[in-house]
Amino acid sequence: MEASLAEINGVPGVRGSFICDSRGEMIVSAVATGLDAALDGVGREVTQTMAALEMIGEAKSELDFAYSRTRVVVHDLEKAVLIVLCEPKVDISLLRLTLNVVTTRLKGYRDIQAQLDAREVEKEVLRDDIDDMSWHLLEALGERR
């Protein structure tokens, strides 16, 4: 997995990448050291967003968060999530091509799939992380589907 992350990091404008489980906990990282705690927060936010979208019937295999100084590109690996941190002006087409090629390859490696299987946790919105109004809104949207 480290080699795959290194390949992604080779795309100009990519600052780092990491893979976390469906609850946002880090599995493997290729980001500058010292940022682990911050990355756990990013992983948790991203996986909760994906779970919420799934709950309302709008599941996405890719997400792209554009901020003024950073762009966060997320690719669903089914049993885990790949998160890429980039500069806002990254060549997004080149990055998407690289992600498609790398993740297709990852799916073919049995040892990597076994590692991800071992870390697989159910995707769900954690009730304690969300205020009552948002939770009721999500439930209502989910029931409409």
Next chain:
Amino acid sequence: MPEALSGNLAQLPLLEILKLLSSEGQTGRLSLSNGASKGEIFLREGNVVHAASGEHISEEAVYSLMGWLQGGFRFVPDVGAPEESVTTPTEQVLLEGARRVQQWGEIKKVIPSTDVVFKLSPVGASGTVNLEAYEWQVVARVNAARTVAQIAQDLGEDEFRVAKVLYRLVSAGLLEVGEKPEAPLRPTINGGFFRRLDGEFTEVMGPLGPVIIDDEIAALGETRESFPRDKVAQLIERVSAEIQDAEKRSRFQGIMLEAIRNL
């Protein structure tokens, strides 16, 4: 009707595809792709029952998709719609679509491509011109450098709606077509890369491969002779979106990614 109908919108426009599917009473899903943009139209017994494209849903999604001049399409029969968002009778949707396509024809006399830029007219209108709030949002983005496509992207709107506003403002004398600022010389890619691309893509798509590549190059507003290197990944992404088989698409992308790295 073959089991699955597919092709390029440059050869068969969406309006014609819908007329064909409707007249044959088809049921199924029509998927459209134009680079990274996607859209879907569902038919049941020849009637359009649901459509979605980006932010648009229902009839507006159909009209928005009719504004695409390039891109691929694929119709898969017997796929049910996830919901029924289109309430207008299909005949009316097609009539309105035809009207908009005709309008596009008029607009194109002033705006031949979405690559055109505009500037404020120094003379101005001869009479009073009232602007809607949305039209003002378009005017506020006109700066002799932003293209029609960029303004549409900035506003999150389809190009047809923005082009229609610009056309009206030009006709009213408020705007005029500007000269696009001279772009700094950018590195371009060589013929060897295109020979490789033609070869690999033809292997997957057959003899129409180079035609589809030419359509996508034109859609990016470029030519083979001076294709900028910083758009090459975008071209490969658009071209590979035409490959329906996921395994073949991924293999093609892997080969071309390697070719990009060796440029």
